[in-house]
Amino acid sequence: MSSPSNASSVPSPTGLRTWLHRGDLAVFRSVAGRHWPGAGPVLPRLSRSADHGLLWFGAAAGMAVLGGSARARRAALRGVVSLAVASAAINTVGKGAVRRERPVLDAVPVIRRLTRQPFTTSFPSGHAASAAAFATGVALESKGWGAAVAPLALAVAASRVYTGVHYPSDVLAGAALGIGAAFALRGVVPTRGQLPAPGRPPAHAPALPGGRGLVVVVNQESGSATATASLVRDSLPLAEVVECAPGELSAELEKAAGRGRALGICGGDGTVNGAAAVAAAHRVPLAVFPGGTLNHFAYDLGIETVDDVCAALAAGDAVRVDLGRFRPGPDGPTGAPGYFLNAFSLGAYPELVRTREHWAPRIGGWPAGVVAALHVLRGDRPLEAELQGERRPLWLLFVGNGLFRRVGPAPGRRHNLADGLLDVRAVHGGRTPGLRLLAAAVAGPLTRSPVHAAVRLRRVRIAGLTPGTPYAYDGEVAHSQKELVIDKLPEVLTVYCPMPV
Structure with a gap:
């Protein structure tokens, strides 16, 4: 039989909750009573902007439009879906499991308080969960974009204590749930980095550092091809870059394949299709610069940016690829096959x-x-x-x-x-x-x-x-x-x- 002294050394569940609440309250009052230079006009507005995930939807739209790469678009999409998973978990399970009342606002300066006070329970913080889920989801797909949005996510989480609508433990629990939601989503839908590398039978191709011996043909009307062509010129100063209209594409490809050690193409999948047929016929290696609305072929090879192609050209890294064929081709029975x-x-x-x-x-x-x-x-x-x-x-x-x-x-x-x-x-x-x-x-x-x-x-x-x-x-x-x-x-x-x- 245990002695009274041993029994009293183990805190009861009620005592543990009381101890945690006192600690929470002490930190909350410390934050409320401290002056935070520069935070007054920023954090309350930031907290309001994150209502209903609007801040994060705007960030995702900006990443998708201005990011300029498939990686940025994937990161934006994963961030939004991670946020949706976290929000669903918080609203269906989290808020109902622990019905904690919101903090009393007496200690919080009036200038910090939100105009519209939340009416849901306090634990856990939905804003912190959404912020953490979005930032984690973005980081799992793109470390660079993750580093860019992480400070914003931290500021939103901190704003919930600063404005007096949550205790610190509410925010920490919400952030943990948000991170967990992002990783749970990754378990169902792996990131591009988790997927196995495509089968890649290696091929011999000449190394062309700086683009020496490469002729790049650019379809001026393909998606972002013109902007990509500018990056190609900067990254490969020794390459020859030829921009042309779609009607001139076939002729320019034939000329380029005949005078270069390798043929480069900048455009979408339809443009790359024409270049592939010419490269295969002339037996020259092909360098694909994704510059169209859709770039399925390039992305399936792991080519997402101009830098990816430049690295392969400098090292002479290349693979062999199958070419689909259909007969008769677009020109009818007397014409060439289609590919x-x-x-x-x-x-x-x-x-x-x-x-x-x-x-x-x-x-x-x-x-x-x-x-x-x-x-x-x-x-x-x-x-x-x-x-x-x-x-x-x-x-x-x-x-x-x-x-x-x-x-x-x-x-x-x-x-x-x-x-x-x-x-x-x-x-x-x-x-x-x-x-x-x-x-x-x-x-x-x-x-x-x-x-x-x-x-x-x-x-x-x-x-x-x-x-x-x-x-x-x-x-x-x-x-x-x-x-x-x-x-x-x-x-x-x-x-x-x-x-x-």
């Missing part, structure tokens, strides 16, 4: 591309994409075609150059661009195209269902098409003959690419 680096598709997607391009010059790229999606989902008639000898109605036929993998709900990404395989996915016809396309979007690769099928093949034959049926390849739209044959040219293309460290 694709990313994907070939029939059905809903070509219509989406065509509608988006029609509206983009008038209302902008993103709104045009929304209009195009709504237009496609209203479609009432699937495509009729014979696929691998079996005739069937199809809402969508997708043929990817390499297997597109997905981790959780994250967008698809290829881990191997030289696997020799085609990722073939079909959405079967029916009365509900919207639901069927959505089911195909969330289904994993290589699955079968009543509405969706996915297989890996080396060759695809599509017959029984109505002449003039639109198809899309790397974002470009053309029109088919009665039959199409799709296959691959394995490892025919050499691309400069930074090696994983």
